[in-house]
Amino acid sequence: MRPKVAFFDFTSCEGCQLDALNLEVGELLGLLGAVDIVNFREIKTDRSDDYDIAFIEGSITKESEIPRIQAIRNQAKVLVALGACACTGGINCMKNAYPMEDLLKGVYGECAEYYNTIPARPISAVVPVDAYIRGCPPTTAEFVKVVKSLLLSKRPDIPNYPVCTECRMAGNVCVFQRGGTCIGPVTRGGCEALCVSAGRFCWGCRGLVDDPNTNSEKDILARYGLTIDQILERFKIYNSYSEVSKCQS
Amino acid sequence: MSELKIKVNQLTRVEGHGNIHLEATDGKLDRVLWEVTESPRFFEWMLKGRNYDDVSTISSRICGICSISHTTASLQATESAFGVKLTEQAWLLRKLLYNAEMLESHVLHVLFLIAPDFLGADSVIPLVATHGDIIVMAVRLKKLAYNLADILAGRKTHPITPIVGGWSKLPDIDELKAIRERLEKAMEDMDTMVAVVKSVAPMIPDFQRPTEYIALKDSKEYSFITGKIASSDGGTFPLEDYKQITNEFCVPHSSAKFAKHKRDSYMVGALSRFNLNSEQLLPKAKKAAKELGIKAPIHNPFFISVAQTVETVHAMEDAINIIDKLLARGLHEEEVKVKPRAGRGVGIVEAPRGILIHDYTYDESGNIVSANCIIPTGQNHLSIQKDFDALAPTILDKPEDEIRHTLEMLVRAYDPCISCSVH
Ligand code: SF4
Ligand code: SF4
Numbered sequence: 001m002r003p004k005v006a007f008f009d010f011t012s013c014e015g016c017q018l019d020a021l022n023l024e025v026g027e028l029l030g031l032l033g034a035v036d037i038v039n040f041r042e043i044k045t046d047r048s049d050d051y052d053i054a055f056i057e058g059s060i061t062k063e064s065e066i067p068r069i070q071a072i073r074n075q076a077k078v079l080v081a082l083g084a085c086a087c088t089g090g091i092n093c094m095k096n097a098y099p100m101e102d103l104l105k106g107v108y109g110e111c112a113e114y115y116n117t118i119p120a121r122p123i124s125a126v127v128p129v130d131a132y133i134r135g136c137p138p139t140t141a142e143f144v145k146v147v148k149s150l151l152l153s154k155r156p157d158i159p160n161y162p163v164c165t166e167c168r169m170a171g172n173v174c175v176f177q178r179g180g181t182c183i184g185p186v187t188r189g190g191c192e193a194l195c196v197s198a199g200r201f202c203w204g205c206r207g208l209v210d211d212p213n214t215n216s217e218k219d220i221l222a223r224y225g226l227t228i229d230q231i232l233e234r235f236k237i238y239n240s241y242s243e244v245s246k247c248q249s
Numbered sequence: 250m251s252e253l254k255i256k257v258n259q260l261t262r263v264e265g266h267g268n269i270h271l272e273a274t275d276g277k278l279d280r281v282l283w284e285v286t287e288s289p290r291f292f293e294w295m296l297k298g299r300n301y302d303d304v305s306t307i308s309s310r311i312c313g314i315c316s317i318s319h320t321t322a323s324l325q326a327t328e329s330a331f332g333v334k335l336t337e338q339a340w341l342l343r344k345l346l347y348n349a350e351m352l353e354s355h356v357l358h359v360l361f362l363i364a365p366d367f368l369g370a371d372s373v374i375p376l377v378a379t380h381g382d383i384i385v386m387a388v389r390l391k392k393l394a395y396n397l398a399d400i401l402a403g404r405k406t407h408p409i410t411p412i413v414g415g416w417s418k419l420p421d422i423d424e425l426k427a428i429r430e431r432l433e434k435a436m437e438d439m440d441t442m443v444a445v446v447k448s449v450a451p452m453i454p455d456f457q458r459p460t461e462y463i464a465l466k467d468s469k470e471y472s473f474i475t476g477k478i479a480s481s482d483g484g485t486f487p488l489e490d491y492k493q494i495t496n497e498f499c500v501p502h503s504s505a506k507f508a509k510h511k512r513d514s515y516m517v518g519a520l521s522r523f524n525l526n527s528e529q530l531l532p533k534a535k536k537a538a539k540e541l542g543i544k545a546p547i548h549n550p551f552f553i554s555v556a557q558t559v560e561t562v563h564a565m566e567d568a569i570n571i572i573d574k575l576l577a578r579g580l581h582e583e584e585v586k587v588k589p590r591a592g593r594g595v596g597i598v599e600a601p602r603g604i605l606i607h608d609y610t611y612d613e614s615g616n617i618v619s620a621n622c623i624i625p626t627g628q629n630h631l632s633i634q635k636d637f638d639a640l641a642p643t644i645l646d647k648p649e650d651e652i653r654h655t656l657e658m659l660v661r662a663y664d665p666c667i668s669c670s671v672h
Contacts, residue, residue, distance in 0.1 A: 015313020
């Protein structure tokens, strides 16, 4: 039996699910042959509530999303968080810096009462998550890798070393050396330092490495005379949900 | 008494969450409603206090499908606030990247999201078996657009290299040459795409509702990222005065704001651009329009995807022309100089779905004081509603399934980007 697969979106830009299908013709046909996509609102009308693997895009940002994700969790044998919004809360959590009423009044003024919103959180803050596909958006290669492992009931092999390790392998000049700031020292690798290689810096979209505090790359900051506090503003773009204190020693 | 109730929860094959309700008694319409239920994300507040270097990175995340449009509008707002001028090379690259977005978004909409409505399928998946050649071509075209964006911007969804004042990294010249070859070859696919759309055109519902069409207009070219705001009812408006047109307001059944100019609604997007600017289409796109039998002005919203097809040809042709210019002049490293200053800047572009506005006010150190973003679909929500009001009474004698499907098709025709409209 081909596993039945469903895609669900919560609060997000829907970039992850679209990118997930950005496959070569052969890969796409291979995937469609290996699984049975039974639920994918963005591209498909018929839907079924009988599925094995659920890919979840987006964060939880309103009350009604909580029972919805719980119902999906009850049905799915495997629940996969797809993308930064789902894995770490991503940029949606930047709004948590403000009281919710201020946000509603600020954006909707008089009409604020029509809406509701709760502080944004990742999927794992509400239900257990079995696998993570990180990034904003994840690379197609990683999506394919994780799906393959899931189909073989294997644990996907996602790095737990920082972006810096891959950045050096890519032969980049360190952002700090160029006088900029970068979240690479505490961010989980796996993207091959994509943004630094494209001439920019890392925003930390893949979330923290498991133990950013004792991670050896932390001395990069020391080497350039910087503290975590100094990179905190940029750090908060993607990681304001995770305890910032994890990184402060 | 016969009662008809139609409820579509979370309409499929559109970006984001929206519902359709219809109620009628004895063949008379009681109400028909287009309801937007997406969760707001409060981007305007997230941008507050952010440094200009991070601003387009954040605002790109308003939308995964049109992230290049958001990035471009964002950069142009910041550039206008700081008085930064782009070099010719930087402009050419920006326009080239923009064509990649038009190409990808239109192909996705016409061949993946709309096609199943006309070919009697629930999605593109069964079409792999019944219309394999078309689907393989569609995947190929989408991949081409992605690859064009990849070599210019590091990736298609949430581009990395476009920065305030230029580019953090230039594309590789050999990769540009290689992709030019692929674009040239894909011009043949354009003939197929036009033929496919032409073959289903007779099935397009016959519905007319003339309205006001709003798009950017540039005297020099069919405009995607330059020009002034223009209305089919006459007049052009400087970018900074966009509020004269948009006049946003809230309604209880929508988490997206609505917009309204002088008439009861106005339309933005491919059909508006076609209606206002079709004279400026490039030759092959003009030929495609002729082949498809369309001529401005068109007042049937179901023809949006036909206009998108013409624009797909235009974007492909324009991309080839720009690469030729770049190859002729060679690529040169350029230092990007940006000096922040306090003030306001407005950036407006034609996203695939219509005019997209980013309006920022900065303090003197280049941090955002306030931001306002107006989304194409937000402007079209009211047009969808007014189309519903006009269309629904004329189809109430049809079977329930057909009524539902026609209303769904109407919303889909607009290619709405709902989560983007709520942001
Ligand atoms: S993780 Fe990034 S790309 Fe994915 S849905 Fe969230 S904002 Fe969009
Ligand atoms: S370099 Fe950083 S921001 Fe860029 S993709 Fe990798 S983890 Fe994400």
